[in-house]
Amino acid sequence: MPALPMTPFTFHSRRRRLLLAAAAASLGTPAARAQGGAGQGPVRLVVPFTPGTGIDLIARQIAPPLADRLKRPFIVENKVGASGNIGTQDVVRSAPDGSTLLVSVNTLVMNRALYPKAGFDPLTELAPVALTSWGQLLLVANQASQIDSLQGLLAKARARPGSINYGSPGAGTPHHLAMELLKNRAKVSLTHIAYRGTGPAVTDLLGGQIETMFLPIHVALQHVKAGSLKALAISSDKPSPLLPQVPPLKTLNLGELNVDMWYGVLAPAGTPRPVIDRLNKELGEILAQPAIATAFQTQGMTPDHSTPEAFGQIMAADAKRWAELIKAQGITAE
Structure with missing residues (x-):
């Protein structure tokens, strides 16, 4: 039977299938993706603040066990400046493939109202992975x-x-x-x-x-x-x-005055859900270890864990709360 002529529709459909296949190949095998990218290249844990901070300690405590469990290097990278916006923007602009993660604190959503021209929105351009701890x-x-x-x-x-x-x-x-x-x-x-x-x-x-x-x-x-x-x-x-x-x-008795700081891990928006789920699962088990609790206590932090959805809800509620306060008090970043 002679081949059917290739119409513009079939050409673009074929091209789309080829692009999707290439994208899937770039993320590894289906089995690897289902495991959250285990056994692939190095992962950057971007800390948008200086070494020695509570956020930095979290990153350096979770990096070795994550590397052991996922069989790939986890490298802590301090990328400081602009109240955390420089390191955060780096993660926002990174490929959503599980190779770059952000370790941050509630300053992340405070900055949303303080720096409206930062060039990104943490609530839409980052995917919550897991809460890690609370600080008093x-x-x-x-x-x-x-x-x-x-x-x-x-x-x-x-x-x-x-x-x-x-x-x-x-x-x-x-x-x-x-x-x-x-x-x-x-x-x-x-x-x-x-x-x-x-x-x-x-x-x-x-x-x-x-x-x-x-x-x-x-x-x-x-x-x-x-x-x-x-x-x-x-x-x-x-x-x-x-x-x-x-x-x-x-x-x-003046209303909500809890100002504890939350800490957590996030990924670029669009990171495949199996990657996020695998990281969330491993972090939950890591944070439950007594040695982690002891290390966190040196920074006045208490380990905690959440689903990605629960962490996202905490972020959204906090962003609203602080935006309202920043407006009411006339606070600026200068």
Whole structure:
């Protein structure tokens, strides 16, 4: 039988089938894809902040067991700048094939409102893989401030609006927005002093140049135990086992004041679901290991795990919450 003539429709259909076949081949065999890309090339774990941070510790704790389980190298890459936007954008623009992942913190969705011209949207251009942990913030004051309780801080702020200086590692950081949320709920005025990093802010806090600030619990704890800082409140809804006598912010009964920081792993949008599911499964088992819990505790973090969908819901709710606060308080990234 003579061959049928090739119409434009059959030509384009054939071309589409060839392109799909090539794409499938580039991702490996069906068996490998179903296993989440096990046994393929190296995976970059992009950390958009400096080495030594809590996010960096998470990446370096999960990389070796992921490499062992998936039989491929996992390489931690710190790509810093622009409050995490540079490293995040790198992941957004990477191929959605499981070879590039982002390890990040809730700054990711705070930046969505602070940097509307960043060039990407973390809620649509990143795929949640799994929640990894939660970190607590501690509201502290120095001894020279003579602020000895959460209620005392608010009373002083109401008596002398704007006279209390509080610090943060920079505009738009969780430390900054946590205090702005407290200010918004309590209807008080404190003056924000932005620093370039946590270290300089803590130095000035201890030296009396600023009176108060939110700090990660592991950073504040040594100074609280030494008596140089007074712990006023914890960001969680429940007291911390490390400081059981310190009340949660919610005891003010001013609405939702939980400002715990979430941490998690994400992939470029469009990453095949089998890849995400395999990574999620392996991370769940890794995070359940006692050694991981011990390592995370050094950074004041508690391991946790979630489905990709649950993590996505946390991100979306947090993005809405912080966008509303940033607008209400007139916060800018400058």
